[in-house]
Amino acid sequence: MKLKYFAWVRERVGKAEETIEPPASVRTIEDLIAWLTQRGEAYAYAFEKPKVIRAAIDHAHVKPDTVIAGAREIAFFPPMTGG
Amino acid sequence: MKLKYFAWVRERVGKAEETIEPPASVRTIEDLIAWLTQRGEAYAYAFEKPKVIRAAIDHAHVKPDTVIAGAREIAFFPPMTGG
Amino acid sequence: MTSVTIRIQESDFDIAREIALLAEGRTDIGAVVSFSGICRGSDGDGVSALTLEHYPDMAEAEIRRHVDEAIARWPLNGVTVVHRVGRLTPGQNIVLVLTASAHRQAAFQAAEFLMDYLKTSAPFWKQEENASGSNWVEAQAQDDAAAARWTKS
Amino acid sequence: MTSVTIRIQESDFDIAREIALLAEGRTDIGAVVSFSGICRGSDGDGVSALTLEHYPDMAEAEIRRHVDEAIARWPLNGVTVVHRVGRLTPGQNIVLVLTASAHRQAAFQAAEFLMDYLKTSAPFWKQEENASGSNWVEAQAQDDAAAARWTKS
Numbered sequence: 001m002k003l004k005y006f007a008w009v010r011e012r013v014g015k016a017e018e019t020i021e022p023p024a025s026v027r028t029i030e031d032l033i034a035w036l037t038q039r040g041e042a043y044a045y046a047f048e049k050p051k052v053i054r055a056a057i058d059h060a061h062v063k064p065d066t067v068i069a070g071a072r073e074i075a076f077f078p079p080m081t082g083g
Numbered sequence: 084m085k086l087k088y089f090a091w092v093r094e095r096v097g098k099a100e101e102t103i104e105p106p107a108s109v110r111t112i113e114d115l116i117a118w119l120t121q122r123g124e125a126y127a128y129a130f131e132k133p134k135v136i137r138a139a140i141d142h143a144h145v146k147p148d149t150v151i152a153g154a155r156e157i158a159f160f161p162p163m164t165g166g
Numbered sequence: 167m168t169s170v171t172i173r174i175q176e177s178d179f180d181i182a183r184e185i186a187l188l189a190e191g192r193t194d195i196g197a198v199v200s201f202s203g204i205c206r207g208s209d210g211d212g213v214s215a216l217t218l219e220h221y222p223d224m225a226e227a228e229i230r231r232h233v234d235e236a237i238a239r240w241p242l243n244g245v246t247v248v249h250r251v252g253r254l255t256p257g258q259n260i261v262l263v264l265t266a267s268a269h270r271q272a273a274f275q276a277a278e279f280l281m282d283y284l285k286t287s288a289p290f291w292k293q294e295e296n297a298s299g300s301n302w303v304e305a306q307a308q309d310d311a312a313a314a315r316w317t318k319s
Numbered sequence: 320m321t322s323v324t325i326r327i328q329e330s331d332f333d334i335a336r337e338i339a340l341l342a343e344g345r346t347d348i349g350a351v352v353s354f355s356g357i358c359r360g361s362d363g364d365g366v367s368a369l370t371l372e373h374y375p376d377m378a379e380a381e382i383r384r385h386v387d388e389a390i391a392r393w394p395l396n397g398v399t400v401v402h403r404v405g406r407l408t409p410g411q412n413i414v415l416v417l418t419a420s421a422h423r424q425a426a427f428q429a430a431e432f433l434m435d436y437l438k439t440s441a442p443f444w445k446q447e448e449n450a451s452g453s454n455w456v457e458a459q460a461q462d463d464a465a466a467a468r469w470t471k472s
Contacts, residue, residue, distance in 0.1 A: 006442065007455055008455045059381070077374065077442065077444065079439075080440060080442055080444065081438075081444050081455075081456045082402060082437055082438065082442070082445070083402075083438035089219060089289065089291060090219055090302055091302045139224055142224040142227050142228070143228075158289075160291065161291065162305030163285070163289055163305065164304070165249060165284055165285065165289070166203055166260075166285035166288065181338065182335035185334065185355070189357070193360030195357050196359045197355070198357065199353070199354050200353040201427070202351045206347060207346030256346035274434075
């Protein structure tokens with residue numbers, strides 16, 4: 001699946017997008033954040049406060065306990081500040 | 084004092100303004116409406132429902148029991164429908 | 167400093183120009199709300215025109231009183247009210263209220279407040295023309311209710 | 320029929336033109352409310368510019384969802400949302416929301432609703448430049464509270 005990062009999450013991770021293949025044990029958004037966190041310092045920094053991070057699956061907002069099975073694109077970003 | 088009429092009050096009275104000298108017994112807006120009513124059919128028609136009529140003294144809205152002493156200009160009109 | 171513009175005129179207004187005048191040279195404005203009231207043509211038997219009568223000496227003073235109250239209630243950078251008079255046909259502008267503030271809620275609230283009071287307190291009267299003649303528009307109870315909700319309890 | 324326009328663009332918008340597009344050839348519109356959000360320059364240590372980042376594939380879909388909800392809630396003739404992205408300096412426009420309805424309350428309410436949701440749900444992020452560098456604008460609890468008041472209880 002494709003991951004996208006925006007704003008300071010993008011800056012901290014150090015890239016705007018990447019393609020990953022998480023193991024089957026990674027079922028939810030929360031699981032995915034935990035799995036990403038142990039991939040290196042940049043990820044650990046980006047996701048150090050997981051409660052602040054917002055996520056979208058296939059362009060719709062989702063909650064931390066949403067199951068990621070079937071997702072084509074998952075995005076992580078800080079709370080929105082548009083408008 | 085000068086009287087002014089607007090909208091259908093003006094149409095019913097048949098004039099836009101006039102100058103009057105009511106007797107001293109005419110103390111309030113209510114009294115003035117009652118006094119005008121007995122001046123003729125046009126006035127009786129214009130003021131047939133006195134509760135609907137709004138009044139202003141010297142360009143500020145006033146209530147029926149407002150005293151008219153000292154007024155330079157009194158206006159009568161239906162409820163406003165601007166905006 | 168709150169810049170205030172109040173005009174009663176027969177001619178049309180240009181919203182973009184009024185906003186530019188309000189905001190010119192300022193960088194403290196974060197939100198501009200505009201309300202334009204437009205002559206509708208599709209009611210019931212089809213209004214073909216509106217004629218707006220007003221009480222010239224009182225109208226501007228009455229609007230000014232409500233603008234001053236809005237400025238006292240909300241932190242506003244500027245307020246513009248333009249009310250047209252005379253004969254207007256469907257699709258034409260009737261009234262413009264512009265409010266500018268650092269914050270959007272203040273701008274929204276002040277614009278709504280001013281419109282509610284213009285409807286019920288500003289000395290303007292609408293006469294409708296339709297296929298069967300003309301008649302004076304009746305004041306609506308819902309407009310009085312809308313204005314009453316701003317009264318401090 | 321409610322005409323809907325949603326655009327995300329780097330270039331500025333012209334409110335008068337957007338209103339004209341919305342109202343063109345219609346006589347059922349009685350009220351148009353516009354909200355423009357403007358880049359402020361006078362906060363604290365002086366913002367010299369804002370850069371707006373967004374999630375292109377999601378932004379329009381997310382705005383569309385809220386526009387559809389506004390149309391379901393209020394009788395609207397038209398809705399226009401234009402959100403700018405890229406680098407903006409103080410005094411420049413950021414966002415435009417236009418709502419048109421037969422009645423003023425619907426237009427006001429829908430515009431406020433849409434702005435509250437754009438602030439908290441549309442995937443846009445503001446980065447501020449000031450004398451000491453740049454930083455991402457933090458989301459404000461008051462914006463979440465503003466959006467929450469529209470939730471049906």
